[in-house]
Amino acid sequence: MPAQILSGKEVADRILADVAKEVDSLARSGCRPFLAVVRVGDDPASVAYVRGKRKDAARVGILSEEHTFPEETGQEDVCALIDRLNREEGVHGILVQLPLPPHIDEEAIIERIAPEKDVDGFHPVNVGRMVLGQETFLPCTPHGILMMLRHAGVEVRGRHVVVVGRSNIVGKPLANLLLQKREGGNATVTVCHTATPDIGSFTRQADIVVVAAGRPGVLTADMVREGAVVIDVGINRVEDPSSPRGYRLIGDVAFEEVARKASLITPVPGGVGLVTRAMLLWNTVRAARLAQERRGG
Numbered sequence: 001m002p003a004q005i006l007s008g009k010e011v012a013d014r015i016l017a018d019v020a021k022e023v024d025s026l027a028r029s030g031c032r033p034f035l036a037v038v039r040v041g042d043d044p045a046s047v048a049y050v051r052g053k054r055k056d057a058a059r060v061g062i063l064s065e066e067h068t069f070p071e072e073t074g075q076e077d078v079c080a081l082i083d084r085l086n087r088e089e090g091v092h093g094i095l096v097q098l099p100l101p102p103h104i105d106e107e108a109i110i111e112r113i114a115p116e117k118d119v120d121g122f123h124p125v126n127v128g129r130m131v132l133g134q135e136t137f138l139p140c141t142p143h144g145i146l147m148m149l150r151h152a153g154v155e156v157r158g159r160h161v162v163v164v165g166r167s168n169i170v171g172k173p174l175a176n177l178l179l180q181k182r183e184g185g186n187a188t189v190t191v192c193h194t195a196t197p198d199i200g201s202f203t204r205q206a207d208i209v210v211v212a213a214g215r216p217g218v219l220t221a222d223m224v225r226e227g228a229v230v231i232d233v234g235i236n237r238v239e240d241p242s243s244p245r246g247y248r249l250i251g252d253v254a255f256e257e258v259a260r261k262a263s264l265i266t267p268v269p270g271g272v273g274l275v276t277r278a279m280l281l282w283n284t285v286r287a288a289r290l291a292q293e294r295r296g297g
């Protein structure tokens with residue numbers, strides 16, 4: 001039987017409905033959540049992602065502003081903006097869209113953001129808190145994946161999850177969250193990466209496979225066992241002259257063939273990406289709520 005499709009839109013809509021309620025409640029107490037987005041250069045994917053994030057923000061009543069810099073902007077100019085946004089009381093969340101151009105030190109930029117405004121959950125202080133299982137802003141994609149699994153009623157506890165990819169944004173934090181001793185965790189986790197020989201020998205043992213490798217079609221049907229749950233994090237643009245945009249989006253999973261074997265699978269587009277956007281707004285309202293509490297509101 002072909003796999004059931006786990007729709008990111010359905011999950012994102014539910015999360016955004018909860019976020020909208022929280023925005024209303026904050027607004028009634030005089031606080032309007034505000035997200036500042038920083039983008040350097042004109043990477044078309046980043047432009048599209050930021051557009052989507054701001055569209056969702058507007059939909060739930062979160063204010064947002066976008067600061068764009070040309071590709072050749074220096075580190076100091078980006079830092080100066082972040083310093084200013086850190087100081088502005090009305091700004092609750094700051095997001096620097098990644099990747100940054102190669103001449104900019106990404107780690108230094110992330111560390112410059114005040115941890116209490118780091119709605120991406122990438123600042124070392126927030127990463128440390130996450131690893132220790134403390135309350136913090138969780139990175140949006142891994143958190144979104146946990147929400148999707150929960151929405152679909154997929155039990156993670158005691159299951160073997162194989163994560164393909166070890167990025168700071170997805171693979172590493174996701175593996176960590178999955179193994180934590182808490183609701184949505186308690187999995188047995190294996191992480192495969194570019195230096196792993198024969199990745200299929202690991203993924204074939206998995207109850208749940210999460211692929212965040214950034215390479216189209218890296219997970220094929222022979223690499224999954226019958227009935228596995230497959231989460232595709234990849235978003236790759238491939239040329240397609242028949243599409244009005246001149247390209248189409250595909251994931252890291254060879255969707256058609258894997259869907260014939262899996263029990264549940266996420267699509268691309270319309271999967272993890274949409275939930276990633278929703279989790280950003282979830283973190284933004286949380287940042288606003290915490291800021292209000294700090295001010296004694």
Ligand SMILES: Nc1nc2c(c(=O)[nH]1)N[C@@H](CN(C=O)c1ccc(C(=O)N[C@@H](CCC(=O)O)C(=O)O)cc1)CN2
Nearest residue numbers: 048049052096097098099120140269270271273274276
């Ligand atoms: N500061 C950050 N930068 C990046 C992050 C991040 O979490 N924070 N993650 C990725 C990309 N990402 C978030 O920005 C992201 C990926 C995908 C989508 C999305 O809306 N996907 C849609 C299709 C969008 C399209 O048409 O291009 C879908 O999958 O249906 C949003 C955000 C790297 N950078």
